[in-house]
Amino acid sequence: MTTAILALLLSAGLPAGTVLSLDAAQSEIRYTVVHKLHQVEGRSREVEGKAVVREESLVISQVRVPVASFRSGDANRDSHMLEAVQAGSFPFATWKGVIRLGPGGEVPAAPAVMDGEVEFHGVKRSLSVPIRITAQPDGSLRVQATFDVSLDAHGVDRPSLLFVKVNDACSVAVDIVLRR
Amino acid sequence: MTPSTPVPLVALCAILTALSPSRARAEVRLLDQDLVFHAQATGGTPQAEPPAQKPPALDFDLLGPSKAAPAVDDSTLRLRRTLLDWHQGIGLGMFALQLATTVVGQLNYDDKFGGANTNKYATTHSVLAYATFATFVTAGVLALVTPAAPQRRDGFDRIDLHKIAMFTAAGAMAGQIVLGIWTSGREGNQNQQSVAMAHLVLGYVTLAAVGTGVGALVF
Numbered sequence: 001m002t003t004a005i006l007a008l009l010l011s012a013g014l015p016a017g018t019v020l021s022l023d024a025a026q027s028e029i030r031y032t033v034v035h036k037l038h039q040v041e042g043r044s045r046e047v048e049g050k051a052v053v054r055e056e057s058l059v060i061s062q063v064r065v066p067v068a069s070f071r072s073g074d075a076n077r078d079s080h081m082l083e084a085v086q087a088g089s090f091p092f093a094t095w096k097g098v099i100r101l102g103p104g105g106e107v108p109a110a111p112a113v114m115d116g117e118v119e120f121h122g123v124k125r126s127l128s129v130p131i132r133i134t135a136q137p138d139g140s141l142r143v144q145a146t147f148d149v150s151l152d153a154h155g156v157d158r159p160s161l162l163f164v165k166v167n168d169a170c171s172v173a174v175d176i177v178l179r180r
Numbered sequence: 181m182t183p184s185t186p187v188p189l190v191a192l193c194a195i196l197t198a199l200s201p202s203r204a205r206a207e208v209r210l211l212d213q214d215l216v217f218h219a220q221a222t223g224g225t226p227q228a229e230p231p232a233q234k235p236p237a238l239d240f241d242l243l244g245p246s247k248a249a250p251a252v253d254d255s256t257l258r259l260r261r262t263l264l265d266w267h268q269g270i271g272l273g274m275f276a277l278q279l280a281t282t283v284v285g286q287l288n289y290d291d292k293f294g295g296a297n298t299n300k301y302a303t304t305h306s307v308l309a310y311a312t313f314a315t316f317v318t319a320g321v322l323a324l325v326t327p328a329a330p331q332r333r334d335g336f337d338r339i340d341l342h343k344i345a346m347f348t349a350a351g352a353m354a355g356q357i358v359l360g361i362w363t364s365g366r367e368g369n370q371n372q373q374s375v376a377m378a379h380l381v382l383g384y385v386t387l388a389a390v391g392t393g394v395g396a397l398v399f
Contacts, residue, residue: 075334
């Protein structure tokens with residue numbers, strides 16, 4: 001009953017001042033890089049994040065993840081990735097974004113575009129990301145997004161195997177849960 | 181217009197005004213800097229361009245100072261990568277040498293025990309075998325002195341398979357050396373072919389192990 005009420009409240013809208021915190025236990029960020037011989041997928045659950053509803057239904061959000069927390073199931077590749085992104089100097093990848101809710105602060109039913117920037121390898125790049133927000137029965141919000149990050153644009157010397165570098169596009173999939 | 185304005189100049193201005201596009205966009209550079217005035221003419225009447233929607237500022241910090249990230253030493257990682265690149269290059273060379281050694285070894289066996297016994301492959305086989313062994317040892321030493329990966333290992337992965345395969349190859353290669361030297365020493369004895377056959381089989385085992393070890397990392 002309580003969860004149903006919470007879900008109803010969320011669908012009704014998020015008033016200004018609402019603070020949503022990321023539930024790390026239910027959140028995950030994945031990256032996928034493609035090599036001619038491989039496709040490598042790394043996952044991290046050590047995600048931090050927060051979203052705040054401001055006036056005029058404007059939501060600002062920030063998500064941060066330590067690059068050393070990603071695991072691909074292959075420690076050698078993971079260490080290669082850390083070396084490529086210079087994890088000692090640039091330990092975090094960060095996303096900051098802004099999205100506008102409906103007039104009454106309603107969560108958009110269809111995928112909406114969040115404008116923001118990615119800071120990765122010490123380089124900030126503007127990015128517009130289509131995201132899908134789903135109100136969960138327990139009152140939380142599930143946010144999903146998939147986008148590509150250019151390794152070259154972020155100054156990453158792309159790792160190689162057998163003298164062939166991985167593709168420039170690093171696909172990032174975000175699947176996070178936000179709670180009040 | 182003053183009475184002293186020449187008539188042709190007035191006419192030229194009128195023609196230019198008439199020929200100008202109805203919604204021409206003029207860009208006037210001010211000073212020598214990137215300070216640009218955008219003006220939009222509509223029927224000759226300047227109008228201010230509607231201001232573009234300003235993107236929301238991103239100068240907020242909702243998370244505050246980060247927790248300490250896992251310590252990663254970039255210089256150690258660079259050294260690790262350099263040594264592993266050398267290990268990879270020498271390892272691939274070793275794989276090619278191992279393949280050549282096995283092929284020539286088979287030809288040598290066929291020549292000695294099933295052919296004219298010309299001994300024409302013996303020297304080539306020996307040179308290839310010792311070169312393979314030398315590159316194998318070099319690649320192995322490089323792997324042993326390479327700093328460990330900073331992240332903990334989660335279960336069995338390709339590196340484990342690579343190591344198992346290469347330790348198998350090392351054992352088989354040591355056996356090959358012993359059997360190879362023994363085979364040479366059994367010249368004229370009845371069991372020379374049996375020892376040579378064991379050496380040959382071990383050669384294929386070594387090739388398979390090396391192939392598995394290389395394949396574990398490449399594919």
